Amino acid sequence: xxxxxxxxxxxxxxxxxxxxxxxxxxxxxxxxxxxxxxxxxxxxxxxxxxxxxxxxxxxxxxxxxxxxxxxxxxxxxxxxxxxxxxxxxxxxxxxxxxxxxxxxxxxxxxxxxxxxxxxxxxxxxxxxxxxxxxxxxxxxxxxxxxxxxxxxxxxxxxxxxxxxxxxxxxxxxxxxxxxxxxxxxxxxxxxxxxxxxxxxxxxxxxxxxxxxxxxxxxxxxxxxxxxxx
Amino acid sequence: xxxxxxxxxxxxxxxxxxxxxxxxxxxxxxxxxxxxxxxxxxxxxxxxxxxxxxxxxxxxxxxxxxxxxxxxxxxxxxxxxxxxxxxxxxxxxxxxxxxxxxxxxxxxxxxxxxxxxxxxxxxxxxxxxxxxxxxxxxxxxxxxxxxxxxxxxxxxxxxxxxxxxxxxxxxxxxxxxxxxxxxxxxxxxxxxxxxxxxxxxxxxxxxxxxxxxxxxxxxxxxxxxxxxxxxxxxxxxxxxxxxxxxxxxxxxxxxxxxxxxxxxxxxxxxxxxxxxxxxxxxxxxxxxxxxxxxxxxxxxxxxxxxxxxxxxxxxxxxxxxxxxxxxxxxxxxxxxxxxxxxxxxxxxxxxxxxxxxxxxxxxxxxxxxxxxxxxxxxxxxxxxxxxxxxxxxxxxxxxxxxxxxxxxxxxxxxxxxxxxxxxxxxxxxxxxxxxxxxxxxxxxxxxxxxxxxxxxxxx
Ligand code: HEM
Ligand code: HEM
Ligand SMILES: [Fe+2]
Numbered sequence: 056x057x058x059x060x061x062x063x064x065x066x067x068x069x070x071x072x073x074x075x076x077x078x079x080x081x082x083x084x085x086x087x088x089x090x091x092x093x094x095x096x097x098x099x100x101x102x103x104x105x106x107x108x109x110x111x112x113x114x115x116x117x118x119x120x121x122x123x124x125x126x127x128x129x130x131x132x133x134x135x136x137x138x139x140x141x142x143x144x145x146x147x148x149x150x151x152x153x154x155x156x157x158x159x160x161x162x163x164x165x166x167x168x169x170x171x172x173x174x175x176x177x178x179x180x181x182x183x184x185x186x187x188x189x190x191x192x193x194x195x196x197x198x199x200x201x202x203x204x205x206x207x208x209x210x211x212x213x214x215x216x217x218x219x220x221x222x223x224x225x226x227x228x229x230x231x232x233x234x235x236x237x238x239x240x241x242x243x244x245x246x247x248x249x250x251x252x253x254x255x256x257x258x259x260x261x262x263x264x265x266x267x268x269x270x271x272x273x274x275x276x277x278x279x280x281x282x283x284x
Numbered sequence: 285x286x287x288x289x290x291x292x293x294x295x296x297x298x299x300x301x302x303x304x305x306x307x308x309x310x311x312x313x314x315x316x317x318x319x320x321x322x323x324x325x326x327x328x329x330x331x332x333x334x335x336x337x338x339x340x341x342x343x344x345x346x347x348x349x350x351x352x353x354x355x356x357x358x359x360x361x362x363x364x365x366x367x368x369x370x371x372x373x374x375x376x377x378x379x380x381x382x383x384x385x386x387x388x389x390x391x392x393x394x395x396x397x398x399x400x401x402x403x404x405x406x407x408x409x410x411x412x413x414x415x416x417x418x419x420x421x422x423x424x425x426x427x428x429x430x431x432x433x434x435x436x437x438x439x440x441x442x443x444x445x446x447x448x449x450x451x452x453x454x455x456x457x458x459x460x461x462x463x464x465x466x467x468x469x470x471x472x473x474x475x476x477x478x479x480x481x482x483x484x485x486x487x488x489x490x491x492x493x494x495x496x497x498x499x500x501x502x503x504x505x506x507x508x509x510x511x512x513x514x515x516x517x518x519x520x521x522x523x524x525x526x527x528x529x530x531x532x533x534x535x536x537x538x539x540x541x542x543x544x545x546x547x548x549x550x551x552x553x554x555x556x557x558x559x560x561x562x563x564x565x566x567x568x569x570x571x572x573x574x575x576x577x578x579x580x581x582x583x584x585x586x587x588x589x590x591x592x593x594x595x596x597x598x599x600x601x602x603x604x605x606x607x608x609x610x611x612x613x614x615x616x617x618x619x620x621x622x623x624x625x626x627x628x629x630x631x632x633x634x635x636x637x638x639x640x641x642x643x644x645x646x647x648x649x650x651x652x653x654x655x656x657x658x659x660x661x662x663x664x665x666x667x668x669x670x671x672x673x674x675x676x677x678x679x680x681x682x683x684x685x686x687x688x689x690x691x692x693x694x695x696x697x698x699x700x701x702x703x704x705x706x707x708x709x710x711x712x713x714x715x716x717x718x719x720x721x722x723x724x725x726x727x728x729x730x731x732x733x734x735x736x737x738x739x740x741x742x743x
Contacts, residue, residue, distance in 0.1 A: 057506065057510070058506075059502060059505060059506045059509065062506045062507075062509035062510050062513070063509045065509065065510065065513040066509045066510070066512055066513035066516070068513075069513045069514075069516050069517040070512075070513070070516040070520075073516060073517060073520040073521055074516075074520055076520075076521065077520045077521055077523070080521075080535075080539070081467075083533070084467065084527075084532050084533055084536075085464075087532075087533045088461070088463050088464060088467075088531060088532065088533075091463075091531050091532075091533070092461060092463045092531045094461065097460060097461060102460045105460065105462055105465075108399055108462075109398050109399040109400065110395075110398075110399065111395065111399060112334045112335075112338060112395075112397050112398070112399035112404060113334070113399055114334075114399045114400065114401055115332075115333065115334020115335070115337045115338055115399065115401075115404075116332070116333050116334050116337075118607035119462070120462065120463075120466060120529060120530045120531070121529050121530070121606035121607035122401060122466060122530070122607060123401055123607065124333070124334065124337050124401075125607070125608060125609050125611070125612055125674075126317075126320070126321070126333050126337075127333075127685075128685040128686070129607060129685070153686070156686055157323070157325070157686060157689065158325060158328050160332045160334075179462060182463060182530075182531040183531060184529045184530065184531055185528060185529055185534055185537060186529070186603065187528070187529030187603060187606060188606075188679070189603050189604060189679065190682075191678075191679060191680050191681055191682030192680055193676075193680040193681050193682075194680075194681055194682040195681075
């Protein structure tokens with residue numbers, strides 16, 4: 056049987072030896088991380104975004120790189136999933152995008168801060184994470200995420216980036232608002248444009264948020280929704 | 285009349301009392317989080333979920349640290365056979381620890397923190413924590429030195445506490461890269477719970493086993509070296525199980541996988557150790573409840589950390605379970621089994637020794653043990669069902685996060701029920717603590733000049 060001094064020798068050797076190996080591996084990791092994480096694109100805006108992420112403890116509800124809390128969505132690939140434009144609108148008033156669902160804090164972020172957060176998420180999305188998050192391997196075939204081009208090939212980009220999160224067209228899309236297939240029966244160009252520019256002004260108790268769309272987007276959407284199909 | 289063996293034990297008692305208070309508060313936050321998960325986030329406008337969570341986990345860490353410190357202030361004088369180097373310093377250290385904890389806790393409610401899981405305490409307070417821990421280490425270090433009785437138990441405890449303090453430092457470095465931030469955060473979080481805290485656990489458990497079962501010191505200490513040897517053999521490179529998917533190199537998948545998968549061996553060793561010693565020991569101490577907690581600690585740490593840790597530590601599994609409620613399941617039983625039960629064991633042993641009130645045949649202590657453990661095992665089951673369902677629906681089938689959360693909400697009702705049972709057990713434990721009374725007003729042997737007589741049971 057092992058003696059006490061042999062046991063102690065085992066303890067000391069294991070500890071010192073593996074601490075050494077760990078330090079060597081850490082040195083190599085530090086060497087590789089800049090390339091794996093596109094450190095060159097670690098701009099001022101990205102760092103500002105990270106600081107905002109830290110200062111507000113967003114990780115106390117969300118996970119990022121799979122680390123954090125289990126109360127709100129995992130955000131590593133959020134830009135890929137939602138698109139920058141959607142995120143910007145969302146961050147201005149999170150509850151408006153998910154009426155009646157689990158609540159996020161409404162931060163009074165400036166436009167510059169929102170841009171910084173989006174830059175941060177974009178940078179995070181580019182990290183080589185060894186395949187995390189994985190593609191759902193049991194997803195039913197054809198359950199690809201809804202994009203504008205999947206809904207209608209002629210839809211303006213903003214439609215897939217923002218509207219399909221809540222509305223469906225031709226049977227696919229979100230179900231927060233009504234389907235948009237027959238909009239032309241109820242709206243003309245002027246009334247539709249007024250609605251899209253500021254729904255709350257038309258109907259103060261509506262749950263469709265003011266999406267702060269640009270004039271160009273408003274024109275494109277109005278034309279698209281009223282077109283014959 | 286019962287006298288206290290050491291004046292220093294009064295500080296130990298005060299640390300234990302602090303533990304009880306912070307634990308009770310931790311549970312309150314736990315309930316609020318569970319209610320938020322079922323959609324009743326009534327506090328949201330004032331205390332959003334992230335504040336609840338930071339409070340819940342930081343209170344946990346602080347009460348465990350307070351428990352370790354109290355244990356050290358109890359064990360070190362006993363092993364060194366002398367009072368602490370400086371008793372006033374120990375009181376000051378307790379006071380400042382409480383002050384820092386309260387400031388941090390209040391700060392969380394005003395958005396003053398760092399968004400780094402488990403290390404939310406803001407930087408300026410980190411420095412105060414460091415000073416505080418240095419004062420603590422100085423005190424027990426000097427006591428061991430002056431006592432000149434270098435027992436393995438005391439040394440293991442001292443090494444563990446010192447290493448824990450050192451490992452806090454990498455968590456204070458600022459990085460602009462989230463990847464590196466995360467990389468070094470794990471030096472604190474992982475190397476604490478799966479490294480140096482196990483040393484503390486080994487030290488305290490050994491002390492308890494020697495006292496409770498009368499096993500031979502030589503035998504105990506040989507086991508101790510083997511177990512902590514195994515801990516570091518597997519646990520240091522086992523850190524790699526947190527490096528799979530954060531942007532670190534691919535070789536961590538293999539290294540982290542292999543070494544973390546061997547970590548359960550150390551916990552198995554610990555479980556076998558306490559069970560063997562408890563059965564082998566000749567002398568049987570009257571304090572059955574303390575032995576329950578000690579053996580329970582060995583066994584449930586193996587289940588919570590070893591078995592449930594292993595369940596999601598291989599990269600092929602962790603790819604899907606990473607950052608889901610499966611982690612919360614493991615986190616609860618591992619912290620409970622390994623560290624909460626350890627502190628409870630120490631308190632259950634020390635209280636009668638300190639106060640002279642030996643309620644060994646009362647039902648309260650034993651009921652607290654069984655009810656709290658049944659409650660915690662049920663909570664673990666509730667998290668497990670929620671977690672596995674989440675992994676399946678969200679990560680494998682690809683359903684939307686919020687829809688999946690709605691689908692698992694029912695398991696949070698189960699969690700709430702289980703938590704009520706658990707909390708009942710904890711309240712019984714706290715009641716038992718309270719009815720032992722406090723030793724603060726007692727005279728210590730060092731004051732009366734008597735050298736450590738066997739404590740008399742108070743009738
Ligand atoms: C008493 C010892 C232990 C405690 C207190 C503990 C606690 C925890 C906690 C709180 C987390 C969540 C950390 C975070 O995301 O910030 C965690 C994660 C993890 N633990 Fe442990 N643990 C222990 C031992 C182990 C062991 C022995 C194993 C492996 C066999 C293990 C495997 C894991 C893994 C793989 C994760 C990452 C989960 C994820 O990807 O989300 N743990 N542990
Ligand atoms: C009344 C009893 C309790 C309830 C209802 C409760 C509930 C919760 C909830 C809902 C979370 C957050 C999960 C999320 O991010 O969504 C959590 C986190 C956590 N709780 Fe508890 N808890 C309780 C007691 C405890 C106890 C006694 C311990 C320690 C022994 C503990 C340790 C933890 C840890 C370590 C985490 C972080 C887990 C992780 O990040 O993976 N909790 N708890
Ligand atoms: Fe770990």
